[in-house]
Amino acid sequence: MSDRDMMPGDGRPRGGAGLSRRRVLQGGLAALPALLGARILAGEGPAGAGTTARAAEPPTPPAHDPTAHDWAFVMDTTTCIGCGRCVEACKLENDVPAEPETNRTWVELHVLGRDGSVAVTSPDGGIGSFPAGEAAIPAEAVANAYFVPRTCMQCENPPCTWVCPVSATYVTPDGVVLVDEGRCIGCGYCLEACPYGARYMVPAGEQTPKGTAGVVDKCTFCYHRISRGKLPACAEVCPVNARIFGDRNDPASAVSVALTERRVRAMKPSLGTRPRVFYTGLEGEVE
Amino acid sequence: MSVHVAGRSLDPSPRAVLRALGAEVAATPRALKLWLGLLLVMCGIGAGGAVLSLPPGWEVLGTSPSFEWGILITAYVFFAITTSGLCLASSLGTVFGVEMFLPLEKRHAILALLSLVTAFGIIALDLHYPVRMVFGAVLSPSPLSPMWWMGVFYGIYLVFLVTEVWSMFTGRWGIHRIACILSSITAVLAPTTLGAVFGILAARSFWHGAFTPPAMVATALLSGVALLGIVFALVHHYRLTGHERAGTLAIPAIRLLLAIMLPVTVLVVAWQMMFGLYGAVPGLADATAAILVGPLAPLFWIGRVVIGLALPIGLLLWPRTRTTPGLFAASCLTFVGIAVDRTVFVAAGQVVPNSAVAGTVSTPFAEYVPSLVEIAVVVGAFGFFGLVYTLAERYLPMDEHRGHLAGAFLGTSAPVLAPEPVLAPEPVLIAAATGPDGPAPEPPDPDADAALAASAAGWPGGAT
Incomplete structure (x- = not known):
């Protein structure tokens, strides 16, 4: 299933037969021939045999004009409470695998010590909030602490798209970086190139975001939703409006107002990636 | 029905083939049988790992989103760089006409081809959709991607190498000479593009920089020379075809190159560490700390510094070990050191996490433990490489070809078959x-x- 095929709000688990590592190893060799055959039949045709209509122009409903928008996020670290509902909503909306290391979005807790030390944690991506535990920095030595919602930065200058050897990842006219799952070869180069750790390789299992295992997946700003006039799932469920999403071309949009009225900054600006995700309340060294 | 091969009439029926195979095995020396048996077992292990790593998305590798490139990438880099080094060393004879390097040519060409094929095999197992890559690289080229250029140059290099080997065994010297020159040029270009795959990544401070591609070429030469040292010392020891000129020309030539490239590599490694420590650049300083005093320190100090550099240099320096067995030991140690170097290099670029994604990243360094499947594939790769080369050494005519002996690579216009003195x-x-x-x-x-x-x-x- 591709981004273009996803229906809004349809969060039912989909995908092929579940194959976790343990089940694979336990299953033994009996399943191998069938799976290998299935691989050849399903995945090994000429590149993009099913995607020859290259998605440089993303397939969207007729009403959506991708050239008319300039999507952006403002993440408000001063209001985020680290509840993790955004992570859960994203997993449900996009069939993101349940494994804790596979996420399109996640939440981090940044704790800054008075001595300049920084401790960053994100248990299970923050999906179950942040249980009290042993503090990396003693309470009396803490200078500041806040939650940081993370996702793909949808860079205007995305290093991930440059490095892809088969042009499987690309930027839509409205500024969203997508992955063509019919073209991706699973080399992992874009994972290495991303300075924000925003991509992951889809494992075989019960939930695969695009119905294809072994390809790279990442946040799409819920492209299937925003192209229909809806908010991304994470922004819609946020109880404190810490994820402010909108169109920068619309001066009255919440994101335009936030970008105008709040002091915001992007992560790792020195890399020249020009993210479309901005942060309020982020302190210098914590990136 | 019979088949005529090399002037002999052979019966192709299964029974006759089996009988001939049995006779061949019986005639094989016991030590060689044991060696081949070991390599076959390694190949079998590799085949098992390969089958398990084929289905896309199966979580049989030890990699994670924060540490996506594991020992399969390390092994790919190792073999892909070694093939270039082999060609570079040999080009001194085949392209520049330095006679002492001429005996390297035939064996280097076979080793280089095998090394490249092994590298391609490993990367195919690491990719989830390798066939898409072949079609995708052609149908949707991405000239901005160093990985695409790497594929282009290694692809071209494969064509030139195959042509070089084919012309070498069929005596087409005109084609052979051109193939040697072209393969030597691509042998320089290919590892630089491989270096650029890593060097271009601003997100990975340890890999990032213009220093990475030339460092790849320098260590490529060391890697190739070390492998040639192992092979030619064995050729000399077991008095295989061409061992006379191996002893008098090839082994001194290999010693010379090792003596140059080992100190050069010491400088490369030393400056890499110095730059890493200077100024506490985010990511780079942490990766350097991981190498010098962190989780990669045992590999670096024992494998890279002591085994891979100090001991081989010592063996080449000490007059009593300036012998063929000494060169063999130095080459083996250097070869191990290069393998460790690739492991440290690939790991160091990823050991500093880009984010605390999903809380699965250990701090301060990301962890990676290769899975049994990955180890099996790497073992199989070395087994395949050793097995095919051993068979080639046993069954292919490894004597120097008439192109050398006729002076074709030394720039003479007419064959020079009469003995003439040469300057050592x-x-x-x-x-x-x-x-x-x-x-x-x-x-x-x-x-x-x-x-x-x-x-x-x-x-x-x-x-x-």
């Missing part, structure tokens, strides 16, 4: 190293003496 290079090099006013040159080692004597006597086909 060692005394010239010693003189150059010490300078006209320098101390008197030390007596060359026994092998160099032998080379001088042989040269003075005039080897068949030697040329000025």
